[in-house]
Amino acid sequence: MELQTVRKKCKSSHQHTRFENSLMAFPSRMKIKFGTWLSCVWDFFEDVVLKTLSIKVDKWTKLVQNEDYRKDFLEFLEKRDRVWIGVLLLPSGQLATVFEPPSTSKNKGVFFFKREEEPVPKEDIKNLVTFGDLSALPLDQFGAFVDDIMDDILVHQDMATSWPKVVSGDVQSSMNKLKSEVYEITGSMKGRTLLPMPAGMEQIENETNVREVMGVIEGIVIKWAHQIKTGFKIFLDLKSSQAMLDGLFPTPHEELRFWSDLTSNLQCIYDQLTSPKVREIAAILQSKQSSYYDSLTMMYDDVKLSLEEARDISIHLKPLRSLLDDIEQTDLSAVEKKLGALLHLVSLIWATSDYYRHPAKIVVLLGEIANFVIDLTKTFIDGESIFKGELDESYDLIKIALKTLRSFKEMYFEYSSKLPQYFSKTGKKTVLWDFRPELVFHRFDRFLKRIELIEEFFLSSISMMNLEKVEIGGSHGSVLSAKVVQIYEEFQVLHSKIADAEVDPLEHEDSKFERFYMLFKNKLYDLDRRLGAVLCEAFEDSASVESMFKLIAIASSLIDRKIIGEDFNPKYKKLVQQMEVEIQQARELFENQRDDPPLYKNQPPTAGKIRWAADLLQRVKTPRERFFLLDHPFVKNDEAQLVFKKFDEFEKFVINFKDATYKRWVAQVDEDCQFNLTKPLLSRDAETKLMSVNFNPKLEAVLREVRYLGYLGYENLPTSAENLYKKDQTFRTWVSSLRQTVHWYNKIRTTILEVEFPLVESQ
Template sequence: MEFAPVGSLTIVGSNFVMADLPNGGEVAPPLVTTKTDARANGPISSAGTTQAPVSTTTAATTIAPTKSKIVGGDRQHEIARLAKALRDERRATIDPRHEYLFGRLAEAIGIEPSQVEDHILGDDKFDCIDDFFLAGGRRVLMFYYQESKNPEPNQPVYGRLANTGPKKRVMISTGDESMQLTGVLYYFVRPNQPKAITPANIVNEVVFGQLDASNGKMLESIDQLLANMLIPLFQQYEDWGALKTRSNINVQDFLDAMSQFTATVNGASDNIAHQVKLAPSDNDSTLSTLATPNDYQTMAQNGDFIIECEKLMDKWCKQIEKILAESEQIRREADDVGPSAELIHWKQRMATFNNLLEQIKSSRCRAVVGVLQSAKSKSINRWKDLDARITDAANEAKDNVRYLYTLDKFFSTLDKNNPNAIAENIPSLMNAIRMIHSISQYYNSSERMTSLFVKITNQMINTCKRYIKNGCSRLWDIPKQDLVNRIQESKKLNNEYQAYFHKTKGKLQESANERQWNFSENYIFGKFDTFCKRLDRIVDVLNTIESLSGLQNIRVEGLEPIVVKYRSVVDAIKKKSYDLLDHRKPDFDNDYNEFKSQIEYIQAQLQLFIDSWFRKSYTVEQSLLFLNKFQDLEGVKIDFGDKLSKLLQNFSKELDSVRKIYEKNKEDPPLSRNLPPTAGRIIWARQLYQRISIPIKLLQDKMDLSKTEDGRLLIKNFNKIAEALLQYEVLFYRNWERSIDLIKKGMEATVYIRHPETKEEYVNFDPQVLELIKDAQYLSKLGLDIPETATTLLRQEEQIRQTSVNLQELLNDIKHAYASIPKDMSQLFKPHREKVEEALRPGFVAITWSSLTIEEYITNVRQELEQLRILINDCTDILQCRIENSLQTIAEIQLCEPQNDPITLDEFSKLTDESCQHAIGSITKQALLCEKAVHYLLEILKKRLKPNEQTQIKETDSEYYDCALKSAMNTKGHVTRCNDCQPCAFFNFLTNYWNKNIDAIVQCTRSSLETIRKRLQQPIRYVGEEVIREQVRNPLFRTDIVLSIPNVLVKPSLDDMQSQLNKSANSMLKIGQDIPEWYHAQKLREITIKEIEKQALDEGEDVKLAVQAKAPKPLHKVIAENNDVKKGK
């Protein structure tokens, strides 16, 4: 965004022009006055001449006015037709851009957009709008909304001629025409001039605003625009293009110039508002016709007119006398008013008196004076005296303003800059004041110069206050060092100010021709000195608070009340709501005295606290550290002399105590938990040394021990104990170094070892290795040199520890895997366990702790173990879910399930037969499933064997699981297999689960018989001799009682029922005849019979009888002869 220079800002159309600044470009306000000519009511130009009336016709063609009737009606109609055609043509070119402008204007004015459109379409400057939209076109588009005597563009001809009164309308202005702005100015500004305005970007590229010039409010509108919008906006703006930030010097100068210009406009507006106008009269029209001495002489003959003129002059004289009296009164100003107020005051006086002079020189006043002079009125002498006084006052004000303007740039420096920058400009300021005092005609009095200096002092104080606060409402929120630095800079400004004042005063005293500065220095500098005294007290409070702030960090029992008191004192002074920098109010001085009194009380309490603390029993080190906590506080004023003497005696006793502890425990010192032996001993020795070294260092910092006999003896005893402790440390350190090579050999041992008796595996790790590593860690932290061997082990500590953990976890996992093998399959898993053992074997014979392949070794064993785990899980799942589950199902099958209600014998027989047939089917099915699962399990195990082991397992008729070791034996007709080879393990596993299959069928039969037995028996319980039936069950059989005279018979009889029960039981026991045997059972019978035949032949027995006696019994006989079944039966 670009801006016109402040010194050349022109407000067009308002008769307010700010030309180039006076005094070489310094900011100076225009002398705004109003001239009125008695003979014309038109505005006065800047040259003081009456302006001619200006036509404001804006129609396309000038329309000549008529007096009483319509002249040339056809011509008027033609003009109206052409104007309407022009408006229609322009209306056709309207697009959203025009509508946006019309809408903004209508919204701001408060009328309909169609009215704005009608006004503007008939304007002869309509092309300015199109030029505004072009790239590189007009930057500003202005519209006036004010009264105009021009007819409405769409009004009929006869209406225009009849209606000649002024109406408000919107008019386009270029800013350079003679049309005066008397209403409201609306403007559109395009900051980015090279960019064309389009319907899409008009909202973002065009800025809209207004200035209200009605009723002479133009300056007020400009002031509000600058003060309320532009300046706050610029002060918050961050992106200044090439100037980068708001802190740039050029940006600051621009903002200062804007602020100064705004103040100037505001002052000019106030001057205009407070102008005094000489009273009017009823004869103003007559006076306006008097211009020559002859006219005055003629009117002097009129006595009544002379009386009226004398009355008018008397009014004027009273008005002037009042103004002069007010100007001579002593001004009432605030105590802290700055020097800018002095310039504003004289500018106001200059505007007031210049206005009076202009009115006195007007034609109206000249006519009244001329008539009264011609009439030789007595009032003329009074007028002349007042005229001279007004002229002198105006000259005085003008002269003072002229000289004060030379100081205006210094006033801005005093208001805007920091104390250091102000101090740099003090020499120039003093020279300028010296020049004014020397050559000024009116402003060289002692009173006015003293007043000027006082105002300069006030401004310096105000600037220092603002600089010290830096936007903070509380001084306590500012960092202490920053606050102190600002205060020092402010005090430095006072010193520089007074120094250059005295320097300039001394130079004047050396020159007798110049006026001397006989000003009251106390009156000039008293406020600044008082302000600096206030600053000194503030700094003292800050330093005192900081010097004692360390009390809050001291953790000593019993100190809390003093700390609380300190905090309360600090909080009390920080919570004061008044302005600490207001040196005119005594509130802070009273609070400062109270603050110092409270601090003295805290000092006394600290002395009492320290005295009481030293009366308790503490070690020398604790006592010295306690003293250090308070000695480090700058704000604590305590005597520590007698305390140190007592501590010296206590330390001598402490040395003797340490010596006795060393002599008593040096062979077996008490070590902290988890400390290795060597490092623990060295740490113990160093702790003893630290116990005596810290106190003696603290004592040496506070006093010179070598100057006293007690001190020298103390040092001697200390050196003896310290030397013994050092030798103790060196001794154990050397022993530890020698043990490293021995411990290193432990790393060459194998990682696993077996117990010679129990053969249990263990991780073969020497705990001294970890002890050595731990010693190395502690000794390294203690600052001792570590040999390379120990350093290597130290670097490998994590690896060694992790390897040890991994090896132990490996053993645990192997044991857990072995324990998870089902007991019935232990022998089957023997070759698979041997694979793991084979992978594990190098750890017992070859793999050592220093081997590079130890990780690979653990990985290999892990892989074999994982294979074993998978096999165990697979076999366990098959065994539990398929084999054991089938056997459990067989055991739970019921061969007969009697109903709850009694049934007949025939029904029971039929029920038993049907249940047995159904049970035979279910048992057969489950037995086959179990057999298949067993063979599938063995097939899985067989596939995991080595090829040579697989060839040993044969299932042919001639070699059915023959023993690989050929050690099968026959004992009393039973074949016994070995427990070492896999064929025998397979054979035994099959035999075992065939037997379990038989056991399940036996369980099935026994439980069925048990069910029938329980149904036939009623549960009873005996209590003494009384029989109690716990539950009454329904009978199993339904019988009839038949009367057969003379007997009563039960049908069927008990014998029949018993016979049917026996028959049903036999049916249950014979189910084995219909259940097929496993293939293994058949092969087992064949092998057993062959063995029996062979044995009978060898022993000379009858083979047939031997086979009949010793051959395996069929399944139904095994069931029937089972003891449990017999009991159930």
């Protein structure tokens, strides 16, 4: 029954259906409470929202189905002090209610406003509630409201005649002031200085009218001067140099944006000052010989000069924009050449722009470029996860960053020194960057120092993580290796504390990382001391130069660490001393065995002696060559040089021995070849009648010598020996065949019976 009654009070069947759908969204207790007047009230809200926002009814239905939004409407209808409610279209496309106008909004909205603080009446809601648009640009909306509505109302002819002249004039004056302020603020919000025109200019018809508006004109000139001055101050406050002074870190984009915006604003002011209305004002002031004419002229000249400067700077800076965008899209590992191109452009700007050739300006730009490089580094390296990744991969990123940062600073000094070349092409007097580099790099240097600190951390971590692969030999190897494992495990715990810390090491203004690193460094100092003691003990336990060098190779990255190096450095003296001992041992062995050296199995005499001497020399030559790879002062002092001199002497003795042995063999090899090759291949014993292969052992020795000398690297052997060796395979084949034949012959000769002998005697 209640629903039927409600339908009768509504204006259309369409309203009935919409209301019924909306009403069904309310709980039953709300339907009862509102009674029959709810339909018209709700249809009023619905009609306004749908028509104003041009949306479909389903969005409105979703709004009223939300309990919180329904409560907002109930509160607006029932409470006295709730006089305003708005409905906004959210970016998601849904509707929402608000009780205060939003400070910013990208979409249009609608508001409902009570004219008086009281509940909404049951009879006619329109008598109490009005509505309007909520623009996404409220200031523009208010400006249009002032210009198109309030102005027309307040200056309406009927109203003007009904008001006293004083009241009408005062209202009109206030209205003009409001319009001017709205006009100015609207321009400021858009980054433009908009100059309001004096009211009444369109009514100037005679001398009397001119006298009446002269005061207004002169007042507006004063206002313009103050407005332009204030506008300049605002722009200067937005200048990137001011941002640096305020503790911000602008990039060249801010510098380009500043000069572009300043140029646009000055162009806007210049266009206004050259407009017909302002020319008319200037003509009036000049005709009346007003002192404000000079002020207006000076204002025009200042704006013109400032515009010329800003336009020149903006044009010269413009090429930087595309290069900056390109650099931002380039990986840091490939950005060095483009940074050089960036400094090249800056040098060109300095040489060609007379307005920008000022230390204060170029210092700001170079400082911003330094900030830009810092930002590139922070983009390339994720500071929050740099310690959580693989050590080698993270360290590679740090190396790339350091290389780029150092290269950029080097390029700055390079291009600074080449400035005369840029000026020589312009024909202008050379002006150098004679300011202190610290003005440009004060923040950059702190950031570079932080990256170097991070590099130090990674170098320490990588070298200590190598302990996992360290295995010490020798008589005490197992004990020392266990100590190394313990140190390694302690370092893992220490490293994990840094890796798991919630700190961004790239934020160099924050000292939190430095505090963490100092704790890390102090603990690492203790680990280095213990590790240095272990390595020194392992070195003392090494029995030969070769084992000493193996230890140095395994622990090379650890020995380079300062604390460990301080403990280990004295051990290089023992390394040199042990080298001297082994050289002396090798020399004594050489002297004792040179006449009858022990030969390897199957080695011929000459090649065997040469091989023995070469191996004896190699025993000390290998560690001697490793000394060349050591970059340590102790291996270059007089004591070490004396030991190396002993090696050189021993090497000379061995080489002379090898040469002499070879020459003795060469001297007799021709005779051995020629004499023994002329003998018959077979020989018979006169008594036993047995046969033997007559291939002289000296020929076999020559063949073996040639083969093994070839293995030792000897070339250009005697011709007779080489010719003999070329037939080596032939000799082997025939000698083997002959020996088999002789074996069969001798077997028959020695085993045949006497009575059988006549049968084979002829064969």
